[in-house]
Every structure is written in structure tokens, then in C-alpha cells.
Amino acid sequence: MIEFRRATVRAEPEGRVLLHPVELTLTEQRVGVIGPNGSGKSTLLRLINGLLLPSSGSVAVHGMDTATMGRRVRRSVGFVFTDPLSQLVMPTGREDVELSLRTRRIPAADRKQLASDVLARFGLEHLADRSSYDLSGGERQLLALAVVLAVEPRILVADEPTTLLDLRNDARVRSLVAGLDQQVVFTTHNLDFALEADRTLVIDDGRIVFDGPPPDAVAHYRHLVGSAAPGGA
């Protein structure tokens, strides 16, 4: 469960409001967040695992405040970025999974086997010894997901995980996300993906302007974009 209690984010030092007070409790298994570029989607997501702390108000994950219990929150919340290359920091996939497992104090001998098991679980064993630079965008994103899920977080936060992918890889990532036991909060520009959520938020200009069933949220967003476009409704 993720709770936002009047969480507000301001850009320092000018004080411009990036995210107006958010009051939310997210308990659904799949939560989608849609909105225009620069609307505050990523800011909202970064609050969940303490990458960003609210300027005022608070955010709690399973009762743990992100401001005071950041380390514990990060152990519970996995975060996947839009560009997987910024997330994959080891030369090969297996080593990146092993790096994640180091945070769990797993002995070196067990780590290797466990890393292979994790890759096999996601059908990525063929990428184990390949350089991250030599993988396709889809393979990188699947690997980034495996790297984050290797430590079995209770919540997965994904910031536009399919934006850089072609249709086939977009479907693979969505299928993987759909099969997860974890609660997943994701932002996306793919409205079909947004429809797969249990609950969808629409953000515009730092405000949550709609919160409800995905079909209604998508319709609201289409109307919002349509009315903002030149000659729009």
C-alpha cells in the first residue's frame, strides 16, 4: 500500500510547484499514470521509493515513511527507468543481477547460481554473458526488469518502461508486468497499456486531474489533449 499525504514537490530554489498536494492511497495491484510530457508523472513515481522527497507532506510505503526510512523503502520498492542503459551498470546481464543480490548479503558462491536462476525465470538465460551494449532495446528493458525483480521487491515502479520499445518488445514487457505478483505502478504514453491497469491516474500540470477506472481515465486524457491541441475541442 502506498500513501501520499498532501505530498508536494517544489523546484528549488525558485519554488515552482512541480507537484501540487497529492492525497492518495494506492492499494490496487496495477496502477497506471498517464499525462503529457512534463506533467509530473515521473516526479510522482520518484516519490514512491524515496528517490525524491516531498517538499511538504509525506509518502509512506507499507507504513514506512520515505523521508525517515528511505533504505527500507528502497528494499521494498524496485524502480525501472525508461532508458535501461542508465540502469544496467555491469558488463554482462548475469553480473548485473549478481550486483542486485549483493545488497541482500548473499554469499558469492550462491549469488552466481541465484543470478542464473533469476535470468532463467524471465527467459533471459541467453543474455547472461552478453554485454548490455550489444543487446536490443527490448532485451535491455527485460534485463533491467529482471535485475530489479531479482531481489523480490514488494512493489515495482516503472517509469515509461515501454516508451523506447517496438511493438513486439512492448508486448513482451507488458506481458511480463501482467504476470507479476507485485503491486506495480507505472507511467506510460501507451494508452493500451494504461487500459490494462486496475486504476489509472491522469496528471496534468502537476495536478491529478482524474483518478478512476482506466477506460474513463483514457477518455478524460484524450479529451484533455484534444482540447489543448490547436483547433481542438
Place this chain on the structure above:
Amino acid sequence: MRGYGATLGLYEPGKGFLYRLPTAVKAAASLGCAVAVIAWRSPSTTAVALVLTVGCLLVGARLSPARLLRMLLPAAPVLGILALYQSLAQGWLRAFVVVGGITACLLAARALTLTTTTQDLLDGVVRLVRPFRSIGADPERFALAVSIMLRSIPYLAGMVVDVRQAARARGLERDPRVVVTPLVLGAVAYAHRTGEALAARGLGDEDDEDDDGP
């Protein structure tokens, strides 16, 4: 930005006895090679060091001679200039000792990084730093910093190529600002992204289980 890891000293999966040797043994041998060619500067020491390192890579890592030569290619211009200078200044035997010694050290170091996964290197660094824990050193953080440094070299090398190509595409390759500015900004952005990604994964957090409060 592809394939720079191979030329710049990262692990490559393979077979051979070097892959099975413990990291500490390989690190000690690499260090021993450097100490020997510096302490006993003679043609015979250099020749032995070269034969051993080349032999180890050909047999112990099952590299082809062509692959071994390609490995030295990035250092070839510097080694060539050094050989020429030493030959003219102190004779060809002295040039062999200096350049041959450096080549042996490069190959010995490469034998270590080529046949040892980054994770095993990290474990080695952690063990090396562990005695300094009493004076505040964090072995895991230190090892993480080393691994990020290793990873950054091929990334930044790739960035240089990309920026140059972008400048060339605009016909601006003669203007150094067009190359340097995006390179500096890109490097800073890369450092920022990497730091954020590590923080998101909880890597580099303090060892202790408890948080600051409440």
C-alpha cells in the same frame, strides 16, 4: 556505443586454466610481473615476462595470436613512439627492455581482467579493503566505486565517438567546442543517471539495517 568493453579490458567468457585460478593468485601474479620488470631491468627479465604473459594468454585463456595483437592495438601508438625514442636515445636493447616490460605488464593486467568477472574482482576488492573497515572504510562501497569506474570507461569512450560523428554530420568537426561541450554535459548527465539508478536499487546505502529515524 557498442563493443568498447572488449578493447578496454573487461571480462570475456572463455575456457582455459586462467579462468579457474583464484582472483588473488592472478592479481598477485600480475603484480609480481610489474615488480619484476621494474626491479630487474634487463633484457632477460623482459623476455621471460613477455614469454610468460603471452604464453598464459595463448594457453591459459585460449586466445588466438591475432586476438592478442588486437588487444595491444589501442596502446600501439604510445608503445611505438616510446620504442623509437628509446632506440634513438639509448639503443635498441634498452628500447626492448622498456617497451617489452610495459607490454608484459599490460598483458598481465589484461589477463586478470579478461578472465575474472567483475563480481569476482569486486569480491577481491572487498577482501582487500576489509582490514581498513576499522578506520571507516566501507569495502562494498569502495568495490562499487571501482566497478562503476571500470564500466564508465567504455561508456565514455563510446560517447566520444558518438559526439564526433554528430559534429561531423553537421560539418562542425573542426570546432572543438562542438565536441567538448556535449561531451562534458553528457558525462555529467551520465554520472547523474548512474547515481540515481544506483540509489533506486539501494546500492551504496549504508550497511546498517536501521534508518535515520524516526
